[in-house]
Amino acid sequence: MTPAAPHRWNAPAGAGTTARSMKQRATWQRTHTCGELTISHRDQAVVLNGWIENHRHHGQLIFLDLRDRYGVTQVVVDQEAAGLAAGTFDTVRRLGAEDVIAVHGKVRARDADKVNKNRSTGAIELVATSVTVLSEAETPPFEILDKVEANEELRMQYRYLDLRRRPLQEAMQKRARFVTAIRNHLAANGFLDIETPILTKSTPEGARDYLVPSRVHPGKFFALPQSPQIFKQLCMVAGLDRYYQIARCFRDEDLRADRQPEFTQIDLEMSFVEEHDVLDLVEGTVVAGLREGFGIDLPQPFPRFDYEEAMAQYGCDKPDLRFDMKLIDCTELARRSSFKVFQGAVELGGIVKGLCAKGAAEQFSRKGIDELTAFVNGLGAKGLAWAKVTPTGVEGSIARFYAGEAGAELIAHMGAVPGDLLLFVADQKKVVHRALGDLRLKVGGMLGLRDASVFRCCWVLNFPMFEWHEEKARWQFAHNPFSAPVDWSIDDFGQDTANIRSRAYDFVMNGWELGSGSIRIHRPALQAKVFEFLGITPEQQRANFGFLLDAYKYGGPPHGGIALGVDRMVALALGREGIRDVIAFPKTSMAFDLMAEAPGGVSPEQMAELQIASTAKKPG
RNA sequence: GGGGGCGUAGCUCAAUUGGUUAGAGUACCGGACUGUCGAUCCGGUGGUUGCGGGUUCGAUUCCCGUCGCCCUCGCCA
Numbered sequence: 001m002t003p004a005a006p007h008r009w010n011a012p013a014g015a016g017t018t019a020r021s022m023k024q025r026a027t028w029q030r031t032h033t034c035g036e037l038t039i040s041h042r043d044q045a046v047v048l049n050g051w052i053e054n055h056r057h058h059g060q061l062i063f064l065d066l067r068d069r070y071g072v073t074q075v076v077v078d079q080e081a082a083g084l085a086a087g088t089f090d091t092v093r094r095l096g097a098e099d100v101i102a103v104h105g106k107v108r109a110r111d112a113d114k115v116n117k118n119r120s121t122g123a124i125e126l127v128a129t130s131v132t133v134l135s136e137a138e139t140p141p142f143e144i145l146d147k148v149e150a151n152e153e154l155r156m157q158y159r160y161l162d163l164r165r166r167p168l169q170e171a172m173q174k175r176a177r178f179v180t181a182i183r184n185h186l187a188a189n190g191f192l193d194i195e196t197p198i199l200t201k202s203t204p205e206g207a208r209d210y211l212v213p214s215r216v217h218p219g220k221f222f223a224l225p226q227s228p229q230i231f232k233q234l235c236m237v238a239g240l241d242r243y244y245q246i247a248r249c250f251r252d253e254d255l256r257a258d259r260q261p262e263f264t265q266i267d268l269e270m271s272f273v274e275e276h277d278v279l280d281l282v283e284g285t286v287v288a289g290l291r292e293g294f295g296i297d298l299p300q301p302f303p304r305f306d307y308e309e310a311m312a313q314y315g316c317d318k319p320d321l322r323f324d325m326k327l328i329d330c331t332e333l334a335r336r337s338s339f340k341v342f343q344g345a346v347e348l349g350g351i352v353k354g355l356c357a358k359g360a361a362e363q364f365s366r367k368g369i370d371e372l373t374a375f376v377n378g379l380g381a382k383g384l385a386w387a388k389v390t391p392t393g394v395e396g397s398i399a400r401f402y403a404g405e406a407g408a409e410l411i412a413h414m415g416a417v418p419g420d421l422l423l424f425v426a427d428q429k430k431v432v433h434r435a436l437g438d439l440r441l442k443v444g445g446m447l448g449l450r451d452a453s454v455f456r457c458c459w460v461l462n463f464p465m466f467e468w469h470e471e472k473a474r475w476q477f478a479h480n481p482f483s484a485p486v487d488w489s490i491d492d493f494g495q496d497t498a499n500i501r502s503r504a505y506d507f508v509m510n511g512w513e514l515g516s517g518s519i520r521i522h523r524p525a526l527q528a529k530v531f532e533f534l535g536i537t538p539e540q541q542r543a544n545f546g547f548l549l550d551a552y553k554y555g556g557p558p559h560g561g562i563a564l565g566v567d568r569m570v571a572l573a574l575g576r577e578g579i580r581d582v583i584a585f586p587k588t589s590m591a592f593d594l595m596a597e598a599p600g601g602v603s604p605e606q607m608a609e610l611q612i613a614s615t616a617k618k619p620g
Numbered sequence: 621g622g623g624g625g626c627g628u629a630g631c632u633c634a635a636u637u638g639g640u641u642a643g644a645g646u647a648c649c650g651g652a653c654u655g656u657c658g659a660u661c662c663g664g665u666g667g668u669u670g671c672g673g674g675u676u677c678g679a680u681u682c683c684c685g686u687c688g689c690c691c692u693c694g695c696c697a
Binding site: 054056057058059060061062063065072074076078079080096097110111113114116118119122139140141142143145149150151152153154156203204205206207208226251252253254255256257259467469476477478479480481588589590592594 | 621626627630631632646647648652653654655656657658659660688689690691692694695696697
């Protein structure tokens with residue numbers, strides 16, 4: 001961990017800081033941190049404060065590892081050392097893990113054979129002259145070690161102890177540096193940090209809302225924001241021009257490793273812009289954040305894909321660009337094929353695509369390929385055609401259809417060389433993309449091409465505006481209700497609905513969608529038309545978004561923005577599996593806070609005051 | 621809402637086909653030790669096997685229910 005610049009605890013008060021110079025430092029207070037002392041402090045008298053991480057007793061000699069946020073320093077308490085205060089040795093003998101102490105002592109350079117090379121402070125040690133106990137600790141429910149030993153349930157219950165562990169300290173520090181860098185970068189680009197309401201209004205569709213009953217409006221409820229979407233657009237109407245917020249968002253849906261009921265977004269919006277303005281700005285912000293927060297240098301520029309292009313090449317709308325292995329269209333080859341499966345799929349209006357896994361032929365046995373086949377079967381594909389490229393042609397399930405010239409043509413089309421493994425799926429386009437998109441990630445992972453220390457970003461633009469909702473049997477927004485269509489002059493959304501594109505874009509890193517935004521509709525007539533097409537009545541529009549629609553009547557500027565998921569970005573940058581490890585106080589997958597025991601019951605008086613009653617069968 | 625996994629000492633785990641007094645490491649407590657750095661050595665305390673019920677002569681083990689945690693599908697405009 002790169003230590004943050006430590007405070008100058010021992011710095012003399014500067015000129016003009018009268019109040020500060022009047023303030024006396026208490027004798028127990030630290031002069032340095034536990035990560036700070038080096039050989040250059042040799043022979044200095046210092047004071048350290050911290051937690052006892054470990055203690056080693058040798059009779060008349062005791063070693064303590066003293067820990068704070070900045071590091072660990074070895075303290076030596078020597079019964080026979082000159083200047084050791086009376087009673088100190090007996091005090092230290094009784095101390096144990098996690099006791100909080102102040103140590104007065106002198107910095108000593110260690111002999112060469114006693115240097116601990118694993119620590120930045122390993123060349124020195126603090127020879128104690130006196131030790132003051134600031135706080136005694138009970139034996140903690142689990143040991144505070146770098147390596148996770150306790151299970152997550154216990155760690156969440158005692159989160160304040162888990163947070164003492166270095167991996168979590170590192171996550172908190174880097175996350176804070178990341179957010180600070182983002183703030184600095186946005187501020188330098190003219191963005192205003194503007195707070196929007198936490199107590200706001202429920203809107204239909206979208207995720208379930210968290211609700212807060214109103215005491216003074218009995219029977220009415222606030223909703224916690226799923227995002228500040230409408231308010232940031234209102235900021236644009238207000239002429240604030242450039243808004244941002246590190247915003248907490250709330251969604252009451254079932255959770256996953258990468259989802260918490262409350263999560264943090266970098267939310268921003270800009271006026272008088274088009275896509276490339278937003279993308280350029282965000283790209284610079286992300287680059288600055290990841291560099292300053294995590295020391296990650298992202299290759300620029302981030303490739304920008306059209307949605308259709310991403311789907312065609314990678315089979316998904318969030319391509320992992322850490323490796324190539326694109327989907328290669330073989331439909332025309334397949335049409336002329338003697339292989340009935342290929343030919344048949346094309347005749348039925350389907351497509352055939354393939355992957356070329358470089359040098360993977362040897363790594364996949366018959367059994368390994370059977371597993372891949374089962375994998376794509378689970379994704380809706382009827383089968384997986386495969387071939388290993390040899391110096392003389394191909395072998396495998398489709399070899400007898402691709403002997404001789406047909407085989408040579410296929411190999412050339414796939415850009416393959418001997419030793420490569422070719423994998424094909426023939427089906428309707430949607431199935432092929434889904435199966436091969438996921439297969440690409442699986443095979444790429446098995447070949448070690450998804451290195452967690454490599455970071456590749458991209459943009460995907462021009463998403464479909466609407467998607468068909470099977471259960472509800474109607475069209476709905478693919479992105480959000482305010483995204484503008486690519487063609488502003490569009491008159492009838494009922495025409496060729498599936499192919500209408502919106503000016504929505506996603507930010508993608510290593511195959512994770514980390515942000516989503518769009519150029520918004522800023523003209524009320526068009527907004528009304530979109531709502532009308534989706535069957536949202538003027539009454540419903542009024543009830544839900546009336547104030548936004550009203551606002552546009554008074555001159556809304558063209559504008560657009562994005563929201564980036566902070567928790568996911570930090571987790572990805574740190575190579576953590578889920579986002580709980582980068583959130584100081586997370587909740588379980590049942591949205592329960594094991595430490596605070598929230599949510600909890602409330603008194604009948606509180607309920608009465610709010611004029612609400614619970615219908616729960618098992619209260620509390 | 622569906623599927624899967626887990627729950628035994630403070631912690632991490634073990635316990636043969638259902639069998640005798642539920643073990644180990646670690647932590648903790650006591651002792652020895654002046655150069656350790658996950659110190660070492662000796663000794664010790666520590667158990668409602670998540671909870672409730674059932675089958676059985678006998679249940680950590682099998683069955684049912686329930687609670688909690690994790691993963692996942694649905695869901696998250």
